[in-house]
Amino acid sequence: MHIQISFILIILLTLISGCQSRKKPSSSNEYLRWVDDIQFDPTLDDESFALCHGEDGVLQYFNNSKGLEYEGEKHAIIKEFEERYDTTIAAKESGLIRIRFIVNCQGETDRFRILSMDENYNQIKIDQSITHQILNITKSLKGWKPKTFEEETVDYYQYLIFKIHQGKIVKILP
Amino acid sequence: MKQAIFLLLLLSNISSYGQLNCNAFLYNGDSLQYKACKLVERVEKKYYQFSKEYQEGLDKALEIYPYFAYAYREKAAPYVKSGDFITWKKLIDKAVEYDPLQYLGVRASLRYKFFADYKGAIADIEQLDSMVTYDIGPTSNGTYHLNVVKALCHKELGKKRNAIEILVNQIETETYIGAFDYLHLGVLYLNTQMYDEAIAAFEKQKEQNNLAENHYYSAMVFKEIGQIENCIELLKEAKILYEDGYHMHDPYSQLIDEIYLEDIEKELKTAYHTR
Numbered sequence: 001m002h003i004q005i006s007f008i009l010i011i012l013l014t015l016i017s018g019c020q021s022r023k024k025p026s027s028s029n030e031y032l033r034w035v036d037d038i039q040f041d042p043t044l045d046d047e048s049f050a051l052c053h054g055e056d057g058v059l060q061y062f063n064n065s066k067g068l069e070y071e072g073e074k075h076a077i078i079k080e081f082e083e084r085y086d087t088t089i090a091a092k093e094s095g096l097i098r099i100r101f102i103v104n105c106q107g108e109t110d111r112f113r114i115l116s117m118d119e120n121y122n123q124i125k126i127d128q129s130i131t132h133q134i135l136n137i138t139k140s141l142k143g144w145k146p147k148t149f150e151e152e153t154v155d156y157y158q159y160l161i162f163k164i165h166q167g168k169i170v171k172i173l174p
Numbered sequence: 175m176k177q178a179i180f181l182l183l184l185l186s187n188i189s190s191y192g193q194l195n196c197n198a199f200l201y202n203g204d205s206l207q208y209k210a211c212k213l214v215e216r217v218e219k220k221y222y223q224f225s226k227e228y229q230e231g232l233d234k235a236l237e238i239y240p241y242f243a244y245a246y247r248e249k250a251a252p253y254v255k256s257g258d259f260i261t262w263k264k265l266i267d268k269a270v271e272y273d274p275l276q277y278l279g280v281r282a283s284l285r286y287k288f289f290a291d292y293k294g295a296i297a298d299i300e301q302l303d304s305m306v307t308y309d310i311g312p313t314s315n316g317t318y319h320l321n322v323v324k325a326l327c328h329k330e331l332g333k334k335r336n337a338i339e340i341l342v343n344q345i346e347t348e349t350y351i352g353a354f355d356y357l358h359l360g361v362l363y364l365n366t367q368m369y370d371e372a373i374a375a376f377e378k379q380k381e382q383n384n385l386a387e388n389h390y391y392s393a394m395v396f397k398e399i400g401q402i403e404n405c406i407e408l409l410k411e412a413k414i415l416y417e418d419g420y421h422m423h424d425p426y427s428q429l430i431d432e433i434y435l436e437d438i439e440k441e442l443k444t445a446y447h448t449r
Contacts, residue, residue, distance in 0.1 A: 031226035031229050033225070033226060034222075034224040034225055034252075035224045035253060035256055035258075036252070036256040036258055060224065060255065060256070062255065062425040062426050065425040067424065067426065067427070068428075073434040074428055074434065075434060075436055075437075096259060098258070098259065115257075115258065115259075121260060123260045159257040161257055161289065163289075163290050173257075173428075174257070174426055174428065
């Protein structure tokens with residue numbers, strides 16, 4: 001009798017563990033805390049870059065209704081790219097490039113990520129003669145203003161989208 | 175602070191609530207879509223649009239009714255705001271596929287605003303126009319009539335005369351006048367050297383919605399025709415209005431013809447110099 005019960009228990013445990021190992025990942029595993037959250041990657045990101053309110057406290061650039069906040073406003077960003085982006089060395093490609101990153105409560109930036117598409121919304125890899133320049137100039141921008149909420153400075157996600165035509169930057173969004 | 179932030183984020187979803195009418199599905203005997211709709215209603219009230227729980231809730235609604243266009247549109251919303259054009263397009267295309275009359279205009283107004291996709295927006299608006307006999311109406315946020323979006327897209331593609339024609343025709347219908355329609359028309363006239371028409375349009379804008387922009391662009395007309403004193407006066411007025419918060423603004427992106435304080439100050443400096 002004792003042996004029979006033990007046997008049944010072993011079979012049940014095997015079935016349960018078997019079910020768990022074969023269980024499909026639930027859809028909850030596909031999403032992060034928020035859409036498009038950028039998790040720390042030691043191969044890409046600066047370990048010394050600190051978030052003031054932790055990973056769960058990073059907001060979006062529009063959450064305080066003030067939109068893009070930069071010293072000298074958007075003109076200053078456009079000017080940086082006009083002066084430093086070298087069209088002569090850029091491949092004659094077209095599409096959209098988004099650089100998304102975090103601005104912390106001190107106005108410092110890190111966790112830069114690139115996403116690009118052709119003119120028909122197909123994800124593509126745009127030539128490095130374009131993306132490297134855009135990424136490097138974006139990384140060097142120092143005028144990001146810390147955003148405030150309830151008189152406290154917050155960390156937030158910001159992005160810049162570059163519309164590229166034949167290697168030239170024709171528009172910077174948002 | 176975290177509670178206050180959550181409340182703020184939740185409130186930012188509210189604009190969507192009004193568009194759902196689940197009872198309409200029930201009335202039409204579509205009980206599955208009704209069930210999915212009620213679930214979406216609950217998800218929208220409880221979770222922030224960017225959150226994992228919000229996306230998961232919408233997925234569950236789509237498991238109940240896989241052709242629920244509204245759920246696809248809501249799933250797409252945070253992606254357009256984070257600038258993820260790839261995921262946004264896949265999701266909004268589904269919404270358009272299942273309900274083109276409702277979502278062609280939405281896709282048009284987002285692709286031009288967030289991704290400067292002017293040709294795509296014009297194509298969507300023209301497709302919608304070809305499918306209906308009624309007025310195609312305004313954008314989902316109500317800023318513009320879709321025909322005005324079409325005009326602005328033509329302008330951005332360099333077709334200013336086409337833009338003027340579409341904008342004038344739309345204004346003449348008197349069906350929907352947006353908050354910046356006369357301003358855009360005035361700027362188009364300014365860009366095509368039609369200065370009297372530009373001033374008249376800026377005056378209309380002033381009556382309807384007085385902004386720093388219409389004073390600034392009026393000043394640019396006077397600059398072009400060599401009336402520097404008028405130009406300076408208008409720039410001074412523009413600066414006061416701007417500093418008092420009366421200027422174009424959108425939390426997500428720079429609007430077409432929107433100006434910054436620096437633009438006014440730069441022109442003032444130039445005007446004083448050439449006086």
